Amino acid sequence: MRKLIAAINMTIDGFCDHTSGVPDEEIHQHYADLLRSGGAALYGRITYQLMEFWRTVLENPTGDKAMDDFAVAIDEIPKIVFSRTLENLDWKSAKLASKDLEKEVLELKQQSGKDVFACSPSLIVALTKLNLIDEYQLCIHPVIAGSGLPLFKDISEKITLKLIKTRSFSGGAVILYYEPINKTTTNR
Numbered sequence: 001m002r003k004l005i006a007a008i009n010m011t012i013d014g015f016c017d018h019t020s021g022v023p024d025e026e027i028h029q030h031y032a033d034l035l036r037s038g039g040a041a042l043y044g045r046i047t048y049q050l051m052e053f054w055r056t057v058l059e060n061p062t063g064d065k066a067m068d069d070f071a072v073a074i075d076e077i078p079k080i081v082f083s084r085t086l087e088n089l090d091w092k093s094a095k096l097a098s099k100d101l102e103k104e105v106l107e108l109k110q111q112s113g114k115d116v117f118a119c120s121p122s123l124i125v126a127l128t129k130l131n132l133i134d135e136y137q138l139c140i141h142p143v144i145a146g147s148g149l150p151l152f153k154d155i156s157e158k159i160t161l162k163l164i165k166t167r168s169f170s171g172g173a174v175i176l177y178y179e180p181i182n183k184t185t186t187n188r
Contacts, residue, residue: 002039003115003134004105006124007031008151011141015148016121018050021141024171028066034137035073039114042105045083047120048094055091080104082123105132121151128155135179136161142172 009021021027035041043051057071079094082101089096097104105127108116118124118133127133138151161178168174 002109002111002113004109004118004127004132005038005115005135005137006118006127006133007034007137007139008119008121008124009139009141010151011143011145011148013144013146014150014152015145016151017145017148018047020143020145020148021139022143022171022173024169024173025064025066026169026171027139027173028064028070030167030169030175032066032070032073034117035070035077037114038077038117039111040078040080040108041074041117041119042123043079043081044120044122045081045086046122048079048081048083048086048089051079051119052091080108082120101126102130102132105130121149125152125154128152128159131180133180135164135177137175137177139173139175 008016009018009023010016011020051074054071054074057067058075061068061071075091075093077093079091080097081089081094082097082104086096099107101123105116109132118127124133160181162181163176164179165177166174167177
């Protein structure tokens with residue numbers, strides 16, 4: 001049985017903005033390693049389209065080993081995109097979800113293989129509401145954005161988490177690893 005892991009970058013004040021973080025070499029290498037350890041990455045349309053940037057790095061490597069390694073890792077991991085507006089994808093390792101979010105994720109979790117990553121704020125919120133996330137990996141960057149998309153907006157019930165691990169980076173970012181405490185329906 002696979003785990004569903006919510007993996008996302010955010011600012012100290014709780015906003016998810018890929019342009020506000022401090023993605024240094026160490027963080028790029030961490031996420032390249034993480035993607036290589038996964039069986040699939042789930043994206044919503046907006047985050048998927050942001051990630052398409054890495055295709056340009058594949059075509060024209062930067063010379064920065066960590067960035068170039070991340071581009072290879074994100075290219076190789078199978079990506080499942082949830083969108084109401086996209087009709088097709090031309091990234092060879094990406095496909096549009098064929099079922100609704102709950103059904104698609106439950107099927108993925110029932111399969112054997114490597115863990116699945118939820119990598120979009122909207123998907124993380126929806127999957128949190130469905131009680132399907134097994135672990136949260138929140139990379140908190142040493143930045144106060146002041147505004148943006150809050151990660152857990154629209155969550156109306158209290159969810160208690162248990163800190164299971166931390167990881168600090170030399171640039172000041174910290175990953176907090178949490179598991180939900182009272183999960184009852186994750187592996188339905």
